[in-house]
Amino acid sequence: VNKSYGPTPEHSKLIRKLETIASLSELEKEALCKLPMRFRNVDEDTDIVREGETPSDCCMVVEGFVCRYKVLQKGQRQIMSFHIAGDIPDLQSLHLEVMDHSIGAKAPTRVAMIPHAALNELTLKFPGVMAAFWRDTLIDAAVFREWLAGVGRRTAHQRIAHVICEVFVRMRAVGLAKEDSFELPVTQAELGDSLGLSTVHVNRVLQDLRKDELITMRSKFVRILDWDRLQIAGDFQPDYLHLRRDRVA
Amino acid sequence: VNKSYGPTPEHSKLIRKLETIASLSELEKEALCKLPMRFRNVDEDTDIVREGETPSDCCMVVEGFVCRYKVLQKGQRQIMSFHIAGDIPDLQSLHLEVMDHSIGAKAPTRVAMIPHAALNELTLKFPGVMAAFWRDTLIDAAVFREWLAGVGRRTAHQRIAHVICEVFVRMRAVGLAKEDSFELPVTQAELGDSLGLSTVHVNRVLQDLRKDELITMRSKFVRILDWDRLQIAGDFQPDYLHLRRDRVA
DNA sequence: CGCAGATTTGAATGCAATCAACACTGGTGG
DNA sequence: CCACCAGTGTTGATTGCATTCAAATCTGCG
Numbered sequence: 001v002n003k004s005y006g007p008t009p010e011h012s013k014l015i016r017k018l019e020t021i022a023s024l025s026e027l028e029k030e031a032l033c034k035l036p037m038r039f040r041n042v043d044e045d046t047d048i049v050r051e052g053e054t055p056s057d058c059c060m061v062v063e064g065f066v067c068r069y070k071v072l073q074k075g076q077r078q079i080m081s082f083h084i085a086g087d088i089p090d091l092q093s094l095h096l097e098v099m100d101h102s103i104g105a106k107a108p109t110r111v112a113m114i115p116h117a118a119l120n121e122l123t124l125k126f127p128g129v130m131a132a133f134w135r136d137t138l139i140d141a142a143v144f145r146e147w148l149a150g151v152g153r154r155t156a157h158q159r160i161a162h163v164i165c166e167v168f169v170r171m172r173a174v175g176l177a178k179e180d181s182f183e184l185p186v187t188q189a190e191l192g193d194s195l196g197l198s199t200v201h202v203n204r205v206l207q208d209l210r211k212d213e214l215i216t217m218r219s220k221f222v223r224i225l226d227w228d229r230l231q232i233a234g235d236f237q238p239d240y241l242h243l244r245r246d247r248v249a
Numbered sequence: 250v251n252k253s254y255g256p257t258p259e260h261s262k263l264i265r266k267l268e269t270i271a272s273l274s275e276l277e278k279e280a281l282c283k284l285p286m287r288f289r290n291v292d293e294d295t296d297i298v299r300e301g302e303t304p305s306d307c308c309m310v311v312e313g314f315v316c317r318y319k320v321l322q323k324g325q326r327q328i329m330s331f332h333i334a335g336d337i338p339d340l341q342s343l344h345l346e347v348m349d350h351s352i353g354a355k356a357p358t359r360v361a362m363i364p365h366a367a368l369n370e371l372t373l374k375f376p377g378v379m380a381a382f383w384r385d386t387l388i389d390a391a392v393f394r395e396w397l398a399g400v401g402r403r404t405a406h407q408r409i410a411h412v413i414c415e416v417f418v419r420m421r422a423v424g425l426a427k428e429d430s431f432e433l434p435v436t437q438a439e440l441g442d443s444l445g446l447s448t449v450h451v452n453r454v455l456q457d458l459r460k461d462e463l464i465t466m467r468s469k470f471v472r473i474l475d476w477d478r479l480q481i482a483g484d485f486q487p488d489y490l491h492l493r494r495d496r497v498a
Numbered sequence: 499c500g501c502a503g504a505t506t507t508g509a510a511t512g513c514a515a516t517c518a519a520c521a522c523t524g525g526t527g528g
Numbered sequence: 529c530c531a532c533c534a535g536t537g538t539t540g541a542t543t544g545c546a547t548t549c550a551a552a553t554c555t556g557c558g
Contacts (some may be wrong), residue, residue, distance in 0.1 A: 070398045073484050078398035092391075095384040100391055100489040124376055134383055135344040141390035142341075142349055148393055149319045149327035151400045152445030156514070187536065196401030198515050203538060219523085219536095235322050240349040405546070436504060447547050452506060468504095468555080 007033045010062050010112050013174075017086025020173040020247045021139060022132035031126050035119070037112035042105040044185075049090050049103045057113040060088045064109025065185045069193070070101045079194035081143055082106075082167060082186075086174050091137050094119055107185040135242070142240045151196040154235060156205050159195040161234030164215060164222060169238050173247045181223040209233075256282045259311050259361050262423075266335025269422040269496045270388060271381035280375050284368070286361035291354040298339050298352045306362040309337045313358025314434045318442070319350045328443035330392055331355075331416060331435075335423050340386055343368055356434040384491070391489045400445040403484060405454050408444040410483030413464060413471060418487050422496045430472040458482075 007015065011033045018024060024032070039062070042048055048066065049055055066083040080101065083089040089103050094116055123130035143166070150159045167184060171177035188206065189199040197205075209215050214230045216223045224230055231237075238248055256264065260282045267273060273281070288311070291297055297315065298304055315332040329350065332338040338352050343365055372379035392415070399408045416433060420426035437455065438448040446454075458464050463479045465472045473479055480486075487497055 068394075070394065072398060072402055076402040078401045080394050080397055092387045095380055096387050096391070096491055098488070098491075100491070101394060127373055130379070131344055134386070137383070137390065138341045138345050138386060141386065141393055142345070144390055144393035144397055145317075145319065145329050145350060148329055148397045148400060149321060151397060152327045152442075153321055153325040189536080193401075199537085200516080200539090201514055204514095207538085239347070242345055242347075242349070437506095438504080448505085449507090449548080450546055452504095453546095456506085 008037075010037055010039075010060070011035065013062060013086045014060055014088075014112075017174055018132045018136070020243055022128075022135055023244070024132065025128060028126050028128045028132075031122060032129065035114050035122065037114055040111050040113060042109045042111060044105060044108055047102050047104040048109075048111060049093075049099055051099050051102045053099050054097050055090060055093045055099065055116075057115050058088050058091050058093060058119060059103075059111040059113055061085050062110040062112050064105055064111075065107040065183075066103060066109055066111075067106050067186070067190070067194070068101055068103050077193045078196070079190060080147065081140065082194075084167075084171060084174065084176055088114075088133075088136065089140075091133060092140070094133075106190065139242050142242060146240045147194075156195070156197050156201055157208065157233060158235050159197070160191065160202065160205050161209065161214065161230055162236050163191070163195060163234075164224070165231055165234050165236035165238075166241070168222070168224060169241060169243070169248065173241075173243055180225075180227070181221065183220060184217075184222050185220045257286075259286055259288070259309070260284065262311060262335045263309055263337075263361075266423055267381045267385070269492055271377075271384055272493070273381065274377060277375050277377045277381075280371060281378065284363050284371065286363055289360050289362060291358045291360060293354060293357055296351050296353040297358075297360060298342075298348055300348050300351045302348050303346050304339060304342045304348065304365075306364050307337050307340050307342060307368060308352075308360040308362055310334050311359040311361050313354055313360075314356040314432075315352060315358055315360075316355050316435070316439070316443070317350055317352050326442045327445070328439060329396065330389065331443075333416075333420060333423065333425055337363075337382075337385065338389075340382060341389070343382075355439065388491050391491060395489045396443075405444070405446055405450055406457065406482060407484050408446070409440065409451065409454050410458065410463065410479055411485050412440070412444060412483075413473070414480055414483050414485035414487075415490070417471070417473060418490060418492070418497070422490075422492055429474075429476070430470065432469060433466075433471050434469045 015024065015029055015032055048059055061083055063085055066089055067079050068081045068083070068089055069077055069079040071077050093099060123133060150162055154162065168177055168182055171182045176182065188202045192199045192202045206217060213225050214233060215225055264273065264278055264281055297308055310332055312334055315338055316328050317330045317332065317338055318326055318328040320326050342348065372382060399411055403411065417426055417431055420431045425431065437451045441448045441451045455466060462474050463482060464474055
């Protein structure tokens with residue numbers, strides 16, 4: 001339990017993230033700061049939670065990069081979302097006991113484990129906090145829907161441009177992106193697994209995007225060269241992220 | 250407001266559905282029965298809620314069949330879920346003001362409009378009800394994930410077999426399926442739009458499934474001929490539906 | 499009956515997968 | 529320090545699943 005005066009850096013990241021999607025009162029923020037956290041460092045390419053498990057804590061990403069994925073028969077993998085500092089990718093485990101997918105780190109990552117009990121208690125006492133958490137899980141769902149629409153109906157070029165737009169906007173909302181660039185610590189193979197494409201094809205489409213001077217991307221560092229055209233190329237409209245208005249711009 | 254003794258048929262359907270995913274106390278069920286409902290009949294192929302709107306009610310499906318979909322640039326459509334009696338497809342609007350997709354009826358449908366205010370009040374007073382509703386939205390999200398994995402990584406044959414398994418299991422859970430058959434009031438074009446396939450290809454795959462004696466399907470009425478083989482063909486495992494154990498079998 | 503929507507069939511095309519090398523990179527150990 | 533190695537990125541050639549286009553049949557219904 002945090003006994004010091006004021007929020008810890010970790011609690012701040014949680015609050016910063018929540019404030020991109022909901023407004024919190026001072027009282028609610030204070031209560032959030034009292035959430036107990038146990039910290040855990042996770043290596044690159046290591047699972048944090050696995051399908052089939054029944055976690056008793058949620059994990060908040062403090063630093064690093066995490067993805068949510070499922071493995072199908074014969075080893076095919078589908079990545080279903082990316083998560084960054086402040087996100088609680090397994091918040092759903094609060095009300096869905098057994099994990100139907102896994103969550104793994106794609107970069108050296110630090111997570112804060114928060115007991116379900118503490119979260120449940122908090123949500124019962126503070127309806128505004130409950131609303132914010134619930135809303136967070138609903139936005140996750142909105143992202144799944146958007147990805148579903150993309151994989152189902154968008155071309156490879158659109159999908160790749162779209163996912164770059166999405167990560168950029170979400171990173172910018174919590175202050176993790178520079179003016180026009182950010183870190184995307186995934187391989188082309190992993191990009192393929194999130195978009196339903198082969199590694200080879202991802203590679204070729206990325207070359208096209210570079211040729212078209214929409215982005216540069218060398219060793220997991222993305223720079224956006226033409227934000228307007230990139231959004232058009234990706235058929236990207238940030239509404240589905242349900243960010244508070246002042247956080248989108 | 251329901252002043253009669255005992256639940257109305259409409260409230261019963263809501264409770265029946267919720268009890269497939271959560272357990273409710275008598276007190277909670279009584280409270281649910283007091284939810285105010287205004288009814289509305291919706292024709293086939295008519296929208297109930299549209300993208301961009303900010304509803305002040307949620308709609309529970311009383312009877313009929315409903316789907317959730319998004320329209321992308323140049324008119325492509327992606328259907329993202331199907332909903333049947335007892336479901337509240339726009340429950341998310343409780344905490345996500347503006348709709349990022351539309352919901353439309355695929356059969357003559359009757360819905361019950363329940364004011365957000367009443368739902369919010371109820372969830373605050375009854376944490377068990379809140380948990381059940383939250384869980385319901387989380388299961389929706391789990392279905393999106395499963396569909397995403399399917400569209401991203403499964404073959405056309407798997408996807409079609411899979412969606413048939415899913416609808417069957419969900420219908421059976423609320424008593425809407427016979428022993429081995431159920432109504433699926435969607436066209437092959439709509440099946441395609443939910444699975445990211447063309448109409449023509451859906452047609453051919455359905456013929457294959459019939460040839461393999463897995464299902465029959467004439468005019469929106471599906472009969473399952475070999476449940477075990479169908480599940481295998483669709484790589485279907487019902488875990489992601491998070492039904493209570495006694496409702497799966 | 500006639501019509502619109504839905505299903506079915508056929509043929510041609512194309513996007514992306516797969517297969518197979520090869521090049522580049524960073525990290526490790528000899 | 530350099531050789532080596534595994535993982536990643538890149539390229540080329542081939543294949544194939546699914547799309548698209550087009551037209552014919554079927555179905556239910558006013």
